[in-house]
Amino acid sequence: MQHHNSSKVTEILLLGFQNFQNLNIFSFLLILIIYIVTVCGNLLIMLVVSYSRSLHSPMYFFLTQLSLSDILLTTTIVPNMLQTVLYEKSYVSFIGCLSQFYCFSASEALECLLLTVMSYDRYQAICNPLHYTSIMDFTFCLRIILVFWLIIFIMMLMIILTLSHLDFCGPNIIDHFFCDLEPLLELSCSDTFIMKMESLVLAILFAICPLTVVIVSYMYIIFTILKIPSVTGRQKTFSTCSAHLTVVSIFYGSIIIIYVFPRDQNAKTLLSLQNANALLSLFYTIVTPLLNPMVYSLSNRDIKQALRKLLTNFSYYFAN
Numbered sequence: 001m002q003h004h005n006s007s008k009v010t011e012i013l014l015l016g017f018q019n020f021q022n023l024n025i026f027s028f029l030l031i032l033i034i035y036i037v038t039v040c041g042n043l044l045i046m047l048v049v050s051y052s053r054s055l056h057s058p059m060y061f062f063l064t065q066l067s068l069s070d071i072l073l074t075t076t077i078v079p080n081m082l083q084t085v086l087y088e089k090s091y092v093s094f095i096g097c098l099s100q101f102y103c104f105s106a107s108e109a110l111e112c113l114l115l116t117v118m119s120y121d122r123y124q125a126i127c128n129p130l131h132y133t134s135i136m137d138f139t140f141c142l143r144i145i146l147v148f149w150l151i152i153f154i155m156m157l158m159i160i161l162t163l164s165h166l167d168f169c170g171p172n173i174i175d176h177f178f179c180d181l182e183p184l185l186e187l188s189c190s191d192t193f194i195m196k197m198e199s200l201v202l203a204i205l206f207a208i209c210p211l212t213v214v215i216v217s218y219m220y221i222i223f224t225i226l227k228i229p230s231v232t233g234r235q236k237t238f239s240t241c242s243a244h245l246t247v248v249s250i251f252y253g254s255i256i257i258i259y260v261f262p263r264d265q266n267a268k269t270l271l272s273l274q275n276a277n278a279l280l281s282l283f284y285t286i287v288t289p290l291l292n293p294m295v296y297s298l299s300n301r302d303i304k305q306a307l308r309k310l311l312t313n314f315s316y317y318f319a320n
């Protein structure tokens with residue numbers, strides 16, 4: 001018998017942050033400022049890398065893709081979140097909710113893969129410097145990005161198709177500020193076993209495997225750095241990957257904490273758990289994209305020099 005989607009839920013109610021009703025205006029302005037700074041900061045990173053010839057290298061090419069991923073992530077989450085914060089709730093169509101989850105999960109998956117290939121780039125540069133230019137050429141970088149987008153498009157489309165064929169009979173309330181997978185599955189009255197198995201495959205493919213590659217890469221990097229005889233040489237070599245390591249720690253740290261949080265059926269504990277998860281989700285969906293360009297611009301000498309040169313040229317252009 002052919003299966004038809006008999007979903008009765010046509011729109012989703014997002015409750016957002018129920019414990020911050022008295023800070024609506026302040027929270028709205030704060031999130032709006034963070035969003036504007038995030039978009040401008042990441043666009044500035046992309047502009048600086050494109051403008052400066054000295055930054056036309058694989059690491060900075062991947063950095064522009066990371067900035068693009070951060071812009072996509074925040075633009076997917078923040079506009080609807082602002083409505084949720086201001087009015088203490090917001091309604092999203094079921095199709096809109098699936099679309100938001102698709103864009104969110106795609107940008108998160110892309111960020112995981114980009115952080116992985118950036119760690120591989122640092123591994124090649126530090127552990128295999130003589131063959132670095134032949135391995136990490138522009139063709140390889142372009143191909144790997146296209147492969148990433150293709151894999152993400154196919155895998156996330158598979159998840160969305162499976163999710164859209166579940167029955168959602170109500171209720172239609174999600175105690176979160178965006179449409180994530182687990183809250184959506186809690187609304188379904190269908191058997192979600194296949195959906196959970198697919199999400200497990202995605203977690204392995206886009207989170208566990210990339211994190212393993214990052215850890216292994218940095219183990220080799222650390223062993224190589226420790227072999228450098230001078231302290232100055234070790235510090236200078238490590239400084240080339242300190243920004244990336246900081247971003248990886250912030251990004252994966254918040255995600256790991258969410259998924260290792262203890263589950264408790266006690267209502268009071270569960271309520272505090274939901275609040276904690278919401279705040280941590282806010283951290284890796286809003287704060288991390290804000291911090292990424294700051295970390296790279298403040299700790300990277302090449303980007304700071306290129307940024308000063310760009311601002312000087314712009315000032316000279318407008319002055320004349």
